[in-house]
Amino acid sequence: MSENGGKPSIRRLKTRPRDRNWAMTRMGLSAGAHFAAHSVGNFFRSGSDRDERNRQFYQQQAQFLAEQLGELKGSVMKAGQMLSLYGQYFLPPEAVDVLSGLQDDTTPVDWSFLQPVIEDQLSAARRAELEIDERPIAAASLGQAHRARRKSDGLELVIKIQYPGVADAIDSDVKTIVRLLWLSKMVPRELSLDPVIAEVRDMLRREVDYEHEARATQAFAAKLADDPRFVVPRILPEYSGRSVLTMTYEQGVALRSEQVRNLPQTQRAELGRSFIWLFLREFFDWKMVQTDAHFGNYRVRLSEGQAPQLVLLDFGATRHFSSAFVAGYREVVAGAVERDQQRLVAGAESIGLMSSGFPADTLKAFAELCYTIVEPFMIGTDHPPPAALVGDLGYRYGQTDLPRRVTQLMSRAALSRYFRIPPREIVFLHRRMAGAFIAQTVLDVEWDARELVLDALGAAADEAT
Incomplete structure (x- = not known):
């Protein structure tokens, strides 16, 4: 949950189906009208101007939907948040940025x-x-x-x-938000969202x-x-x-607070280590992951004479993973760390992420993406990170542009005709994984996580055998 911040509360909550359906119908009509006007205008624009106008249009469409969903509350807004996670695979980046912002800015009731x-x-x-x-x-x-x-x-x-009526509205709200995305022309026509819809619906039911x-x-x-x-x-x-x-x-302070930023590097690094250790333990050992990495779900407790502690909040998004899935994913990570493409692809195939029958260049591109993702864990190997990102204490998370480079590689992969939306387990697992990494950049830490990751992979292998 995000902090209220003194915002005025909503005086009228649209909980009746008729009210919600009418509000979302108006949104859909407005989105369709905006697209029609945009298409007519684009007919007269040059190529470069058309691209810029497209970016502005998608951002405006997403901003409009975000503002309207924020007033509706309930599962339709949460569905918008969750779709932003999948959206990185098929929505314009401008739309993903705005929809993901729904997680940070909500009005109280x-x-x-x-x-x-x-x-x-x-x-x-x-x-x-x-x-x-x-x-x-x-x-x-x-x-x-x-x-x-x-x-x-x-x-x-x-x-x-x-909020009253939230649980009863999940099915209709999920269908509605997907319909709005279609009407907004932000989803490729040929793309099936059925797996996405099923996962979002299941996750919402868990959270209520x-x-x-x-x-x-x-x-x-x-x-x-x-x-x-x-x-x-x-x-x-x-x-x-x-x-x-x-x-x-x-009690605790926000991860982005000045108090945390002013902590010594060693203490911030220990907090960063705690984030990574916890994620690895949740997934590889407990097979039970709190998949909502929103920073509002974490606080830092600062006590005189004691090391800072992580306060963990909101476990509604916790989901369990099968032993077979964890074992397959372990092979992906181990293959990436060892730069073993055959092992990496075999693991990806076992969890439905790739197919060994794909063309060689597609498999190579996927392997390169995975090699890039594990960059922070390659200090001291034959394939170290860029020298500028390695300090005396380890990988410099506060200076890396790794998220941008990974996003670029993923965008290029999405253009392939072999592109597929990842299995439902992976999307929410990666949300948590990305949150653990971003926490490192927020903390501006420098440390070497390689041994921690290798230990987790080794423990998972021992359990599998």
Whole structure:
């Protein structure tokens, strides 16, 4: 959930199907009209001017959709966020940038819409035990969070409340957002979005299942209970329900805060190491990954005389991966680190990402993409990163342009007639992986992760045998 930041709350929440359908119909008509006008204008433009106008058009279309979805709230907005993850494979970059921004800028809902949810989910006796602040501390697309205090002992709590009607609208909202993308002419006509729709729908259902989130939170808390690097909230089932989830309030500052930026390099590097270690452990060992890498789900606890800790929040997007998928993906990573194209392609084929029957140049391009992605883990090998990116302590994440180079390679791969949207597991796994990498650049750290990655690959191999 993103911070509220003092924004005025929404006074009227469109939860009735008729209201939502009419609002989205208007969006679709407007998007179609804008495209028609843009197409007519392009007829009279030169090639270079047409390209520039296309970029402006896609950005304006995406911005319009983002603003309208932000007012609607609910699963249609969350679907827009999730589609931005898939969108890097088929949407214009301008549209991806705007849609992904939905994750960071949401307007809170007035307490009058949420109070009935609390009254329905918690008994009068339980509600009487709490003092709830009606001002939200964070707002997102599916719900928002409020501070609370237990009167008996002063325990500080956070209550996560789901917006009314969200769970019931998932199917229609997912269909609608996809239809809007078609009407906006931002999706190639020949591309099937059926696998995308299925994954987005499944993920949304997991995120509105607060019982699933409670179990996932408790599982992570148990696995990290003895690790002083991490803090996980404690769930209070007595103050929770189908649409209400209550947990302990865990203090911390934002990852991008000045306090974190001013930490010594060694402490920032340890935080960076914690991000990578946690991702590797989640995927290769636990096979249970919190796939939402939004930085609002992380805080840094700074305590006098103690090493900084990562506070982990919001486990609604947690998903499990099969042993077969993890084993196949391990072969991809190991093949990339060892620059073994045959091993890399075999692993990719086992998880449905590539086919050994593809032309040699397609397989080579895929291998080169993977070799580039693992660049930070190649210090001290025969294929090291560019010298400018290697410092005394390791890879200089704060100075690298690796994300840009990877994006360029992926864009070229998408132009191939052998391009396919990756399997559903990979898209959300890569969201988490990218988040762990971007955290390094935000922290502006310098360290060598090679041994950490090799250890994880070795442990995964031992388990597989």
